[in-house]
Amino acid sequence: MRASQFLISTLKEAPADAEVASHKLMMRAGMIKKLGAGIYTYMPMGLRVIRKVEAIVREEMDRAGAVECAMPVVQPAELWQESGRFEKMGPELLRIKDRHDRDFVVQPTSEEVVTDIARQELRSYKQLPKNLYQIQTKFRDERRPRFGLMRGREFTMKDAYSFDRDQASAKKSYEAMAQAYRRIFDRFGLRYRAVAADSGAIGGDLSEEFQVIAATGEDAIVYSPESQYAANMEKAEALAPKGPRKAAAQAMQKVPTPGKSTCEQVAELLKVPLDTTVKSLVLATDRMDAQGGIVGTQVWLLLVRGDHDMNEIKVGKVPGLDVGYRFATVPEIEAHFGTRPGYLGPIALKQKVKIVADREVALMADWICGANEEGFHLTGVNWGRDLPEPDAVADLRNVVEGDPSPDGKGRLAIERGIEIGHIFYLGTKYSKAMNATFLDEDGKPKVFEMGCYGIGITRLPAAAIEQNHDERGIIWPDAIAPFTVVVCPIGMDRSAEVKTAAEKLHDELVAAGIDVMLDDRGERPGAMFADWELIGVPHRVVISDRGLKEGQVEYQHRRDAAATKTAVADIAAFLKGRLAA
Amino acid sequence: MRASQFLISTLKEAPADAEVASHKLMMRAGMIKKLGAGIYTYMPMGLRVIRKVEAIVREEMDRAGAVECAMPVVQPAELWQESGRFEKMGPELLRIKDRHDRDFVVQPTSEEVVTDIARQELRSYKQLPKNLYQIQTKFRDERRPRFGLMRGREFTMKDAYSFDRDQASAKKSYEAMAQAYRRIFDRFGLRYRAVAADSGAIGGDLSEEFQVIAATGEDAIVYSPESQYAANMEKAEALAPKGPRKAAAQAMQKVPTPGKSTCEQVAELLKVPLDTTVKSLVLATDRMDAQGGIVGTQVWLLLVRGDHDMNEIKVGKVPGLDVGYRFATVPEIEAHFGTRPGYLGPIALKQKVKIVADREVALMADWICGANEEGFHLTGVNWGRDLPEPDAVADLRNVVEGDPSPDGKGRLAIERGIEIGHIFYLGTKYSKAMNATFLDEDGKPKVFEMGCYGIGITRLPAAAIEQNHDERGIIWPDAIAPFTVVVCPIGMDRSAEVKTAAEKLHDELVAAGIDVMLDDRGERPGAMFADWELIGVPHRVVISDRGLKEGQVEYQHRRDAAATKTAVADIAAFLKGRLAA
Secondary structure (H helix, E strand, O other), X not given: OEHHHOOOOOOOOOOOOOOOHHXXXXXXXXXXXXXXXXXXXXXXXXXXXXXXXHHHHHHHHHHOOOEEOEOOOEEEOHHHHHHOHHXXXXXXXXXXXXXXXXXXXXXXXXXXXXXXHHHHXXXXXXXXXXXXXXXXXXXXXXXXXXXXXXXXXXXXXXXXXXXXOOHHHHHHHHHHHHHHHHHHHHHHOOOEEEEEOOOHHHOOOOEEEEEEEOOOOOEEEEEOOOOOOEEEOOOOOOOOOOOOOOOOOOOOEEEEOOOOOOHHHHHHHHOOOXXXXXXXXXXXXXEEOOOOOEEEEEEEEEEEEOOOOEOHHHHOOOOOOOOOOEEOOHHXXXXXXXXXXXXXXXXXXXXXXXXXXXXXXXXXXXXXXEOOOOOEEEEEEOEOOOEOOOOEEEOOEOOOOOOXXXXXXXXXXXXXXXXXXXXXXXXXXXXXXXXXXXXXOOOOEEEOEEEEEEEEOOHXXXXXXXXXXXXOEEOOOHHHOOOOEEEEEOOOOOOHHHXXXXXXXXXXXXXXXXXXXXXOOOOOHHHHHHHHXXXXXXEEEEEOHHHHHOOEEEEEEOOOOOOEEXXXXXXXXXXHHXXXX | OEHHHOOOOOOOOOOOOOOOHHHHHHHHOOOEEEEEOOEEEEOHHHHHHHHHHHHHHHHHHHHOOOXXXXXXXXXXXXXXXXXXXXXXXXXXXXXXXXXXXXXXEEOOOOHHHHHHHHHHHOOEHHHOOEEEEEEEEEEOOOOOOEOHHHEOOEEEEEEEEEEEOOHHHHHHHHXXXXXXXXXXXXXXXXXXXXXXXXXXXXXXXXXXXXXXXXXXXXXXXXXXXXXXXXXXXOOOOOOOOOOOOOOOOOOOEEEEOOOOOOHHHHHHHHOOOHHHEEEEEEEEEEEEOOOOOEEEEEEEEEEEEOOOOEOHHHHOOOOOOOOOOEEOOHHHHHHHHOOOOOOOOXXXXXXXXXXXXXXXHHOOOOEEEEOOOOOEEEEEEXXXXXXXXXOEEEOOEOOOOOOEOXXXXXXXXXXXXXXXXXXXXXXXHHHHHOOOEEEOOOOOEXXXXXXXXXXXXXXXXXXXXXXXXXXXXXXXXXXXXXXXXXXXXXXXXXXXXXXXXXXXXXXXXXXXXXXXXXXXXXXXHHHHHHHHHHHOOOEEEEEOHHHHHOOEEEEEEOOOOOOEEEEOOOHHHHHHHHHHO
């Protein structure tokens, strides 16, 4: 490709609304162009990256035995009503009415459509297992689209859906995808981790996220440097500390703590370590009748150590809270605790509440908590003596650096990541809701066991940039660079030798199947180099009259501090060798 | 590919709503699956065809120097309001409101977005010419979606847009696309014609349609077998007949024709040829004030020969009618002609109307028309004697078979076609409306000269099938077949020899880069052959125990009446040779 025939459009400054590096750099490098909030045109330079991502994903999905199809972007609402998602999903589901006032959605995913295909086309166990995938435009009407392609509204996703006759086979399909995902992310040339994840609202048991490691990532990744253990923060288990509980050493005492309602403030006031304090969180669960009317409410008090954070996913799994919980209202709190929020604790309650202690709190002695009286805390509190043992003990908190690894090997470390892939074992959630069955070997209809597997195709380039950039611009891994090599001739318009050498190298690399860009725009060297460093082409060859006189050109990898002189006769072979490796 | 790993789903019967061959066969062959009216999932077998179409289009667009990008499917309304299309386009433009109640559209084309990109990115004449294209999902909310992919609502289009500094350069860009389109359609292996077309509402001068020849096509294509002349029916000119007008031979006479209001009925009643009668069409044009109020109306009478059809596009080009015309109302007709529609004519008018005669009618003598009196016609009518010469003479009619070719070479023939591509020279329609300018060599801003160029990617397979099918199914051209070769082993599960030979051939063809399908499903030969004939794979090899005993396999092209025995040792080389040709 010659630059004069391409569309190169770099900017000195990123637009004001670009906050993260990938967004700034993709805008400055002319890879994307904003059309509206969270809606971008993929410009020629950016589209080349996306097409390479797609090609690698497609190759590996095909290799794993998945079959590609393409489901409509605009989908009639009927199937979405059948699964219940048309009603359940919030405003992020973009709804449309056509000319006949019929309801449609722009697909955010395609579980409904693919399950509908399966129940019609996969009639016999002999056709199973089957994995159908698509690389298709999606839309999610995010409340706050931001970070460019990282959290856009329109985006491209690879979504795959597996159909199996039983759980054992479904787990094999899941495993095949887990392996394919590793091959895919290995080929991208990115540092990533596959981490155990909570399967969340989508249901099912097995779930892994593929996270590109980047300091700017939105997600916390928990791992053990001494083992294979890795999970996201929602999922990572905080093991119970080694017991037994220490014996009580202090008497319980009410101390004035006026205006000090947080654990941090109380610890500072009392000059005690934060980990001797206990935080209170008051939740409520409602019992409904068949019509959805509330017929009874249970109030819960959850306790975690003052230096720990509550984990909402874990809270949602506590028996009794797993039906769906809410924060208690101020009147509910006053009725049970006799005071307003700020100085709450488990002692001297007006009405009974269910107390759930974090594993850590359950083993504490001589701890500090609110006194249920404005301006006062209790110190020297002890289980069994000052209050009954908790109704339940559970893992309620986020892990922290140094916690023991749940697999028993080493201590946990935490780093940041960007989720670019997610694989789920779905079970029968959709197949049951949509009565999607096949005839099993015994001649009886049976619902499919399903899995679903996503890769954020257009998010991936952004994640790659977050991981690979410097102050001058992007540094693409070879596999997804818009061009692998850029040939920068200096004074191509003045020197026939430079022109000939540049074009010869370009043509030879093209013939070898290497994606090469010849910058024939006639820019000054400084501007030309700055453009390609911004755009992030990994391999650069500079051809100048002065160099050619010595029979040399200059090669520089985007990560190299300086250029290396290379014989002009050897450069093509050198690049071919380096890129084949 | 092995059939057991793919998704093959053939039907004996097409669904009731499938009217045309391509729709029936694509449904029966499991290529597409209906999700809603005019909305289809591209199933694995169909998607393979579409991907091949895309790849050929992409290669040739790139070769022609166009640069690929991808504009959003969901587009904010602002640019569409700027061009005026948000208001002007009817309900076929799918409109959306997002969670903030802002207006969006699902793109039916992308003139607005690409013009917006150009006015920002193409700042200097040095960056011109530039041609940007995308292969992207489109949506048109057709009133009556039908014929499967032929007239769907969601579809894929390749749309390209050229930007030039002046008309001469724009015409070169147009010509480059005309040549690229010929290369593309040549590669598809389809019989097609490039025909001159009216540029219609989209504006501009140069316009050609690429029509796949098929008896079931919706469009009439006019061509001269003796020259390069080809045009669509809207555009094809009916030359003026050789004059002079014959002398009058009959006296004008009023004859009773009760209940006979059409030319056909009158000619039958009077026992005269249909081409002695003249049809009347009454139109009106309104003169507006600045606020759009009607301040005056002109009534027009258009006359064409009884055996000819009026051509609305040509009528719209008559000076005075080119401002936009409508059919006259019954009160307007009664006020001017003194009678209701049915027996109208140009003689004995109550009020003056403008009379436009088709070129053919202007040279007629002794003709028949309505008498402006219920139940009566006039015969022996002659220009100049019985009524004044017409106010204007124009080409108002569709050409018919045998008309002289407008290029003076031979006589016109007519065949049917399916439009799969269209190229337009747009001029400055959009660049002016959106003030899209670049700095020209003289340092002054100048609006872009534009062209636009479409190919119906998902319509193309349907058109290919309309042209290439028989009673057993589809017959794909090699270039866009889902699989080029199918290997059908008979009794693969029983015979190790058959299995080995089939797998060896499959692997050898795969290694040669040939798209081969090995049918390992274990179907009976009849059902297996019927499936592949329906699906339309062009080359078939049957491997059986009996054949192998003689060292032979059977080769059959989908168009061959019978199979040819070929030595098993030669078959791979034979196929490679045949497919390389």
